[in-house]
Each structure stands twice: as C-alpha cells, then as structure tokens.
Amino acid sequence: MAKVAFLGLGVMGYPMAGHLLKKGHEVTVYNRTAAKAAKWVAEFGGSSKATPREAAAGQAFVVACVGNDEDLRAVTIGPRGAFESLEAGAIFIDHTTASAIVARELHAVAKAAGKGFVDAPVSGGQAGAESGALTIMCGGDADDYARAEPIVAAYAKASRLMGPAGSGQLTKMVNQICISGLVQALAEGLHFAKRAGLDPDAVIEVISKGAAQSWQMENRHKTMLAGEFDFGFAVNWMRKDLAICFDEARRNGASLPAAALVDQFYAEVQALGGGRWDTSSLIARLEAFSALQKP
Numbered sequence: 030m031a032k033v034a035f036l037g038l039g040v041m042g043y044p045m046a047g048h049l050l051k052k053g054h055e056v057t058v059y060n061r062t063a064a065k066a067a068k069w070v071a072e073f074g075g076s077s078k079a080t081p082r083e084a085a086a087g088q089a090f091v092v093a094c095v096g097n098d099e100d101l102r103a104v105t106i107g108p109r110g111a112f113e114s115l116e117a118g119a120i121f122i123d124h125t126t127a128s129a130i131v132a133r134e135l136h137a138v139a140k141a142a143g144k145g146f147v148d149a150p151v152s153g154g155q156a157g158a159e160s161g162a163l164t165i166m167c168g169g170d171a172d173d174y175a176r177a178e179p180i181v182a183a184y185a186k187a188s189r190l191m192g193p194a195g196s197g198q199l200t201k202m203v204n205q206i207c208i209s210g211l212v213q214a215l216a217e218g219l220h221f222a223k224r225a226g227l228d229p230d231a232v233i234e235v236i237s238k239g240a241a242q243s244w245q246m247e248n249r250h251k252t253m254l255a256g257e258f259d260f261g262f263a264v265n266w267m268r269k270d271l272a273i274c275f276d277e278a279r280r281n282g283a284s285l286p287a288a289a290l291v292d293q294f295y296a297e298v299q300a301l302g303g304g305r306w307d308t309s310s311l312i313a314r315l316e317a318f319s320a321l322q323k324p
C-alpha cells in the first residue's frame with residue numbers, strides 16, 4: 030500500500046480518490062473548493078490539505094484530475110503547486126484530458142528533478158469512475174508506468190502504456206475523434222427513424238445486433254429518444270477536447286473534417302443552452318432545426 034495524494038475532486042476525481050482509499054492506500058486529498066475536500070474526508074476518511082504543495086509533500090504518488098492544461102499547470106508548477114514539494118523518486122500521475130504538449134512539458138520538468146510523470150487520461154465517464162472500471166491510456170517512461178499501474182488499478186478495468194510522454198493524451202484524442210462521429214451518426218439515425226414513422230426503440234433493438242452497434246447506441250439511445258441530457262459528459266468538455274485534437278492535427282497534418290463539423294454542431298448545442306448537457310444532445314439540435322424546416 031502506498032502514500033498517495035489526489036488533487037481535484039470533481040465528477041471524476043471524487044470517486045477515483047475514494048477507490049484508492051478503499052483499496053487500502055493512505056490518501057490525502059486537495060480540492061480548490063475546500064468544502065468538497067471536507068465532504069470527501071467525511072465520506073471516506075483520509076485527510077485533506079489546503080494546497081497542492083502541502084498535499085504532495087512526503088507522498089510516493091500524486092494523482093491529479095483537473096479540467097484543462099491551465100488547471101494542470103496551476104496545480105503542478107503554479108504557486109503552491111505540487112511540484113514544489115514532490116519528492117525525488119515520487120511519481121505524478123495525471124488523469125486530466127489535456128494536450129500532449131503540457132504532458133511533455135511537465136514530464137521534462139519532473140524528470141529534470143528526478144521525479145516521474147505519467148500522462149494518463151481516462152475513458153468511461155462518471156459511471157466508469159464510480160464503478161472503478163475506467164480505461165486508462167498512458168504516456169511516459171516504462172519504469173514510471175510500471176510503478177503507477179498498480180495504483181491506477183484501483184479504478185481501472187484496463188490500462189496500457191502507449192509510448193513516451195504525451196502518448197496517453199494522443200490516444201485519448203483518437204478516442205474523442207471516434208466518439209464525435211459516432212454520436213452524430215446515432216443522432217441522425219434516431220432522428221430519421223422518428224421521421225420515417227418507425228418505432229425507434231424497435232429499430233435499435235434490431236440494428237444493435239448488427240454492424241451499427243456501439244457503446245453510444247447501447248447506453249444513450251433511450252435518453253436521446255426521451256430528450257434527457259442532464260447527465261454524463263458535458264458538451265463544453267467535448268469542445269475543449271476537440272480543440273486539443275484540432276491543435277494537434279494542425280501540427281501532425283491529420284485531416285479531421287467530420288470532427289470539425291461535429292464541433293460546429295456542438296457550438297450550436299451550446300447556443301441552445303446545452304453547454305452542460307451530455308454529448309448525446311446532438312439529437313436536440315437536429316430536432317430543433319428540422320422543426321423549423323418541416324415540409
């Protein structure tokens with residue numbers, strides 16, 4: 030069992046840190062909004078600290094799950110950040126969905142001071158974090174990953190080292206690019222089924238046993254048909270992730286025309302007031318627009 034600090038008790042981090050403690054690790058938490066850290070300690074035990082620097086002192090592992098690149102820089106190399114007290118030999122594991130650039134930057138800073146850094150974004154959403162069944166894609170040095178793997182196993186159903194620093198974030202970008210097209214296609218299929226006068230539930234029951242099957246189809250078609258989007262992975266987060274993908278694609282020359290189009294659709298969902306809706310709300314945009322165009 031290890032001494033672990035967890036920074037960022039949001040939708041994802043709160044249950045992930047809980048799994049670490051339940052596995053028997055000695056867990057210290059930090060959250061910018063202190064009330065959430067107090068709630069976590071009351072629910073799980075462990076202890077909390079007021080700054081990332083205090084939380085990271087004396088730990089073998091420091092784990093983070095914050096919002097974006099700037100948040101990650103704030104809790105690591107910012108004032109009172111974790112890197113001020115992270116000990117030589119300790120490993121920083123980052124679960125934030127961020128750029129490969131910030132992963133490489135923090136890996137270099139950590140290595141220069143004899144510390145480890147593993148970029149380790151996750152897939153599986155809130156449900157995966159709560160049930161401890163996330164998929165974790167990692168980048169970094171093989172020896173650091175080998176030490177980090179048993180720690181993240183507390184909330185992972187699968188984890189894998191994908192290559193050097195930044196490779197975990199690059200793999201997560203692939204994940205988000207694939208999902209963007211899948212969700213739009215599912216939204217269009219369901220929308221068409223309704224317009225065609227079919228029973229959309231019956232349609233899904235049949236086609237989900239064929240080649241069109243997907244996680245999104247299995248897990249989202251019912252709520253899409255019901256127009257329920259107040260849960261899950263927010264459109265604002267998806268646009269943040271796609272912006273990271275486009276930025277990387279500008280550097281590596283990849284062509285992402287469908288993802289770029291879906292990103293514009295998400296901008297329209299935001300304009301409909303759906304910034305915090307689940308990403309499956311693409312169907313709400315189709316329904317809103319086709320209501321205007323109904324023949």
Ligand SMILES: NC(=O)c1ccc[n+]([C@@H]2O[C@H](COP(=O)([O-])OP(=O)(O)OC[C@H]3O[C@@H](n4cnc5c(N)ncnc54)[C@H](OP(=O)(O)O)[C@@H]3O)[C@@H](O)[C@H]2O)c1
Pocket residue numbers: 036037038039040041042060061062065094095096097099100101103104124125126127151152153154155261262263266
């Ligand atoms: N939600 C999902 O389904 C999902 C799935 C896969 C990946 N992710 C990724 O996981 C990460 C976290 O997502 P989430 O849904 O847990 O987000 P969230 O609920 O908004 O939580 C964000 C956490 O980061 C903290 N934070 C943000 N900026 C900070 C700063 N500058 N300094 C210190 N702490 C800061 C927040 O503190 P406060 O409490 O003070 O605001 C909060 O604890 C994101 O990168 C997201 O893209 C999310």
